[in-house]
Amino acid sequence: MKLPAPPLPRFLRPAPPRPGTKPGRDGGPNGEPSKPGVKDQAAEAGIQVVGWLDERSGASPFLRAMLYRKIPRGTNWFYTLGTATLFTFISQAVTGVFLAFYYEPDPSRAYTSASHITNDVFLGELVRGMHKWGATVMIILVFLHMGWNFVSGAYKYPRELTWVIGVVLLVLTLMMGLTGYLLPFDQRSFWATVVAVNLNSSGPVIGPYLADFLRAGAEFGPTTISRFYALHMLAIPGLIAALIGAHLYLVIRLGTSAPPWLKAEKKELLKEEI
Amino acid sequence: MANPPKNKPRKSRYTKERGTPGAFEGETVTRRRFMTGGALAVGGVASAAFGLPALGFALGPLFEKTTPTVWQDVGAEDEFNPSTYVPRVISIVPEIGEPGKTTIYVRKFDPTRDNPRNKDQPYVAISNRCAHLGCPVRYIQASEKFICPCHGGIYNFDGKVAGGPPVRPLDRFYTRVRSGRVEVGGRFSLNSQLERFKPRDPSNHLDGLWKYLYPSRPTT
Numbered sequence: 350m351k352l353p354a355p356p357l358p359r360f361l362r363p364a365p366p367r368p369g370t371k372p373g374r375d376g377g378p379n380g381e382p383s384k385p386g387v388k389d390q391a392a393e394a395g396i397q398v399v400g401w402l403d404e405r406s407g408a409s410p411f412l413r414a415m416l417y418r419k420i421p422r423g424t425n426w427f428y429t430l431g432t433a434t435l436f437t438f439i440s441q442a443v444t445g446v447f448l449a450f451y452y453e454p455d456p457s458r459a460y461t462s463a464s465h466i467t468n469d470v471f472l473g474e475l476v477r478g479m480h481k482w483g484a485t486v487m488i489i490l491v492f493l494h495m496g497w498n499f500v501s502g503a504y505k506y507p508r509e510l511t512w513v514i515g516v517v518l519l520v521l522t523l524m525m526g527l528t529g530y531l532l533p534f535d536q537r538s539f540w541a542t543v544v545a546v547n548l549n550s551s552g553p554v555i556g557p558y559l560a561d562f563l564r565a566g567a568e569f570g571p572t573t574i575s576r577f578y579a580l581h582m583l584a585i586p587g588l589i590a591a592l593i594g595a596h597l598y599l600v601i602r603l604g605t606s607a608p609p610w611l612k613a614e615k616k617e618l619l620k621e622e623i
Numbered sequence: 624m625a626n627p628p629k630n631k632p633r634k635s636r637y638t639k640e641r642g643t644p645g646a647f648e649g650e651t652v653t654r655r656r657f658m659t660g661g662a663l664a665v666g667g668v669a670s671a672a673f674g675l676p677a678l679g680f681a682l683g684p685l686f687e688k689t690t691p692t693v694w695q696d697v698g699a700e701d702e703f704n705p706s707t708y709v710p711r712v713i714s715i716v717p718e719i720g721e722p723g724k725t726t727i728y729v730r731k732f733d734p735t736r737d738n739p740r741n742k743d744q745p746y747v748a749i750s751n752r753c754a755h756l757g758c759p760v761r762y763i764q765a766s767e768k769f770i771c772p773c774h775g776g777i778y779n780f781d782g783k784v785a786g787g788p789p790v791r792p793l794d795r796f797y798t799r800v801r802s803g804r805v806e807v808g809g810r811f812s813l814n815s816q817l818e819r820f821k822p823r824d825p826s827n828h829l830d831g832l833w834k835y836l837y838p839s840r841p842t843t
Contacts, residue, residue, distance in 0.1 A: 456719040539722065540758060544773065547757040551826035553836035558685055560824050565684040567822070567842040571718045572684075 355417050414601070421607035427501070428605060430494035435593065437487040441525075442590075444480040445582060452532070454578035456571060459534035484526060491522055503606045511599040514592055521589050528581035531574060542577075543569070686841045692809040693717070697729055700803055703746060705733035708762045713796075713807055726751040727796060727807065728762050728769075737781060738817040746798035748807050749782050754789040757825040769793060783815065790828045791815065 385393070403409045420428075451470055453462040466473040495515065498504055504512035531542040550560035565572045638646035638653050646653070697711040708728035716723030728749045734742065741747070749769070751759045758773035768785060769778035777786040782793035792815065797808035810822040814829035820839065823829065827837035 456722050534722075540773075544756040544758065547825045550824035551756075554838070557824055557827060557837060557840050561685045561840055561842050562682060566687075567824075567840065568716050569719075569722060570716050 352413060352417060355413060418601065418604060420605055421611070423608040423611040424605065425608065427497040430490060430497055431600070434487060434490040434494050435597075437483055437490055438589065438593065441480060441483050441487060442586060444476050444483065445586075447476055448480055449582060452578075454532070454575045456534070456574055459532065459574055463533045463535075484529060487522060488526060491519055495519060501606065502609050505606075508599070508603055508606065511596060511603065514596045514599070518589060518592050518596065521585055521592070525581060525585050525589070528577045528585065531577045532581065534574065539569075684842065688842055694799070694801075694806040694808045696804050697727070697748075697807050698805055700800060700805055703729055703731050703805060705731040705736070707764055708749070710762070711807075715810075726759065729798075729805065729807070740817050741795075741819070744795075744798050745800055746805055747781070748796040748798050750794040750796065750810060752794060752825060754784070754791045754793060754825050755787070760793065781817070782813070783817070790826060790833075791823075791830070792817065794822060 448466065451462060451466045451473070453459060463477075466477050468474075498512065498515070527542075527545055530538050530545075532538070546560050546563050549563060550556045552559065561567060563573075563576070564570065565576050635641050636651050638650045639648055643653055695713045697713065698709075703709055708730045711727050711729055712724050713727055714724050728751065730747050732742065732745055732747055737747065751761070751769075753760045753771040753773065753776050755771065755774055755776045758771050760769040760771045760776065760778065762769050767780040769782065771777070771787065771789070775787045776784070776789040778789070778793050779785045782795065784790075784792060792813045794810050794812050796810050799806050799808065812820045812823045812827075812829060814820065814834070816830075820829055820834070822843045823837060823839065828834065829837070
């Protein structure tokens with residue numbers, strides 16, 4: 350796919366030659382252009398670095414196709430919900446990594462270390478709060494994102510696979526909520542997780558085994574909390590990150606859908622979108 | 624879809640007869656195809672070599688008994704009577720301290736009132752784990768009922784379901800008397816006829832055909 354070069358903002362466009370000047374007039378005696386001075390080179394440094402990277406990675410056609418892709422007429426603020434969800438995931442990942450610096454996934458230390466984060470660590474209350482409330486915001490945004498794509502019919506051909514991956518991401522996000530809820534290890538999180546694990550056990554035949562898997566045995570034991578911790582910070586986020594990659598690839602490849610109240614005016618427009 | 628033509632000549636199974644360049648006499652699989660299959664097989668073996676042990680490692684606790692039965696002293700015989708429950712705290716997972724403790728309600732077995740099925744147990748030691756989803760139930764002496772705070776499960780004096788969502792009576796613990804002291808052992812589950820089963824999770828039915836859908840596990 351070949352797209353036109355992106356329109357540069359006015360202040361980045363090269364100034365047209367003044368009327369009456371000729372190329373090479375201000376250069377050497379034989380009409381060659383003048384050598385760039387230190388100042389010129391410094392001004393070009395950023396472009397040089399980007400050019401060096403681009404020449405070796407070939408990123409610019411990809412980035413141009415991604416950042417300057419066409420979007421349908423009628424695109425509105427609901428189309429930003431996916432990006433907002435992505436942002437909350439990144440925020441959760443960053444705050445989660447830093448919380449892991451202080452948190453100890455051990456039944457006798459978990460509650461103490463969590464209250465240590467809140468009460469003693471510099472800005473600990475803020476970072477833990479961001480992770481806690483960010484989790485709720487992420488769930489809300491996921492549902493709003495899904496709701497908009499449902500009511501606008503964005504799941505229809507050819508975007509069914511994007512929807513299916515999104516549903517898997519929804520389940521994984523809820524699993525993040527479940528596994529993360531145990532980690533503060535206070536009365537509320539302990540008993541809520543007891544109920545959640547027993548809910549898993551209520552499934553016929555495999556339910557009791559699933560509950561044993563989550564608890565690492567028949568009872569909440571010494572490794573239950575480290576099991577939840579490993580699922581919460583390694584297994585599920587890894588899967589989510591990989592599936593977000595696939596989700597975004599499909600969004601960029603297929604483009605976003607027009608809102609349902611807009612009719613295509615010409616067939617050519619549709620072709621160009623694809 | 625149209626049916627494929629019936630008299631289309633079948634391709635020979637020998638690569639030489641199919642006209643594959645560089646084929647040997649009597650060869651049925653090209654070297655390229657063999658190498659592709661071999662590379663895939665080696666990759667599969669290599670993945671299974673780390674994948675299967677890792678999976679077994681994660682699933683291991685499903686197949687080993689993690690809670691050995693320990694008999695715990697809960698008091699002298701004269702501390703308990705047949706008409707009311709006395710709360711006691713026992714440790715079901717000693718390794719983790721406070722979170723591994725649980726409350727049980729103990730009374731003496733009453734031959735005039737209790738189901739004779741369990742008359743080999745000198746004491747009735749009822750677990751406070753609700754058979755709905757595992758919240759802690761509380762015994763209310765005034766109504767002789769166990770009440771669950773989470774979803775409104777109610778149990779009679781002998782632990783049978785009186786109302787609410789629970790699917791079976793409250794679990795009990797084995798009891799015995801050693802030199803005048805009451806001791807409490809492993810947990811067991813009961814169905815609505817107070818027949819004994821190996822311990823199940825809350826929410827697992829034990830009546831009728833339901834019990835085949837909720838098997839006991841190696842861990843219990």
